[in-house]
Amino acid sequence: MKKMLWKCFICCVSGKKQEKRHSRDYPWETYTLKDLLHATNNFHNDNKIGEGGFGSVYWGRTSKGNEIAVKRLKAMSAKAEMEFAVEVEILGRVRHKNLLGLRGFYAGGDERLIVYDYMPNHSLITHLHGQLAADCLLDWPRRMSIAIGSAEGLAYLHHDANPHIIHRDIKASNVLLDTEFEAKVADFGFAKLIPDGVTHLTTRVKGTLGYLAPEYAMWGKVSESCDIYSFGVLLLEIISARKPLEKLPGGVKRDIVQWVTPYVQKGVFDHIADPRLKGKFNRDQLRSVVLIALRCTDSNPENRPSMVEVVDWLKGGVGRRTKEITGAEDMVDEEDEDNDDNDTNFERCRMEQSNFRRRRT
Numbered sequence: 001m002k003k004m005l006w007k008c009f010i011c012c013v014s015g016k017k018q019e020k021r022h023s024r025d026y027p028w029e030t031y032t033l034k035d036l037l038h039a040t041n042n043f044h045n046d047n048k049i050g051e052g053g054f055g056s057v058y059w060g061r062t063s064k065g066n067e068i069a070v071k072r073l074k075a076m077s078a079k080a081e082m083e084f085a086v087e088v089e090i091l092g093r094v095r096h097k098n099l100l101g102l103r104g105f106y107a108g109g110d111e112r113l114i115v116y117d118y119m120p121n122h123s124l125i126t127h128l129h130g131q132l133a134a135d136c137l138l139d140w141p142r143r144m145s146i147a148i149g150s151a152e153g154l155a156y157l158h159h160d161a162n163p164h165i166i167h168r169d170i171k172a173s174n175v176l177l178d179t180e181f182e183a184k185v186a187d188f189g190f191a192k193l194i195p196d197g198v199t200h201l202t203t204r205v206k207g208t209l210g211y212l213a214p215e216y217a218m219w220g221k222v223s224e225s226c227d228i229y230s231f232g233v234l235l236l237e238i239i240s241a242r243k244p245l246e247k248l249p250g251g252v253k254r255d256i257v258q259w260v261t262p263y264v265q266k267g268v269f270d271h272i273a274d275p276r277l278k279g280k281f282n283r284d285q286l287r288s289v290v291l292i293a294l295r296c297t298d299s300n301p302e303n304r305p306s307m308v309e310v311v312d313w314l315k316g317g318v319g320r321r322t323k324e325i326t327g328a329e330d331m332v333d334e335e336d337e338d339n340d341d342n343d344t345n346f347e348r349c350r351m352e353q354s355n356f357r358r359r360r361t
């Protein structure tokens with residue numbers, strides 16, 4: 001795999017043939033090291049946006065005046081080079097409104113640089129737990145549109161990309177936000193290409209604690225449903241602004257699914273919403289999103305929905321979808337929907353809870 005990717009990658013950076021391919025298949029720009037040093041003020045610390053496992057990310061402006069984000073590989077190692085090649089290879093294959101676009105890259109000497117569109121509204125993590133959290137820029141409609149957008153990006157990777165792609169590192173810092181707060185799923189360095197007919201692969205566990213599906217964390221079994229589990233965690237994080245994993249006094253760790261469970265069992269969905277929303281959220285949607293998230297994080301991967309179903313449920317969202325989401329028989333009829341706001345429909349809550357408990361055991 002590495003050889004194949006690398007061959008393809010080398011071909012991408014150097015060959016004349018490749019230049020032709022760029023202009024035909026990919027809207028990539030060819031950058032020189034000088035271009036990128038100039039754009040980022042020699043990778044000046046003031047230009048640094050953030051740092052991750054791969055390296056640092058810098059803001060820059062090209063000579064044409066375009067804003068870019070440049071990811072700079074921290075240290076050369078076989079593993080890091082592999083991630084670089086995977087990212088470039090995969091980004092070259094995908095085009096979707098909810099996936100971060102690759103503008104180009106540079107590989108020469110010890111430098112490995114990936115150039116992306118700059119996302120002026122940073123990442124979801126910055127708004128939920130980071131520097132921009134206090135600004136409360138994510139109102140309820142924005143949160144819903146980010147949830148739907150990232151679900152659509154992921155559904156494209158799972159169902160429309162050829163071969164299908166499992167992302168393997170779905171998390172809040174890998175969902176970036178453009179000027180309109182539209183979600184762009186980023187970071188394909190951990191991704192796996194899944195040949196046709198293969199249902200799952202066994203691999204070394206990568207990804208981020210708190211988002212890992214149990215079968216993946218324990219046995220390295222990777223399939224689309226691992227991404228769906230991580231997406232379920234992300235959904236809960238988007239609506240509650242709780243971290244996926246919290247350290248309780250005494251050092252015990254509690255994940256976000258454990259945190260949300262008692263509220264669902266008691267039917268007190270309002271308690272799950274981010275307090276910074278100050279009660280301004282759609283109660284039907286909130287309940288619906290929680291139930292979708294719980295389906296996604298079912299401990300049995302076979303009970304998890306596909307991303308296409310998730311997109312459909314998130315878009316159709318409210319009451320009448322509840323039956324589909326939970327699989328319960330009665331649920332909401334259209335007339336009931338007006339009463340949904342007050343969470344006093346105990347019968348429905350009871351059914352949701354018992355169905356929820358059944359699924360988690």
Ligand SMILES: Nc1ncnc2c1ncn2[C@@H]1O[C@H](COP(=O)(O)OP(=O)(O)OP(=O)(O)O)[C@@H](O)[C@H]1O
Nearest residue numbers: 049050051052053054057069116117118119123173
């Ligand atoms: N295209 C971009 N536009 C704006 N900000 C970006 C862009 N790409 C990355 N960032 C910012 O840089 C930070 C670091 O990104 P990076 O992907 O290197 O690390 P990470 O996502 O935090 O962790 P990991 O290495 O596990 O993916 C991100 O949190 C994000 O805020």
Ligand SMILES: [Mg+2]
Nearest residue numbers: 052173174187
């Ligand atoms: Mg990242």
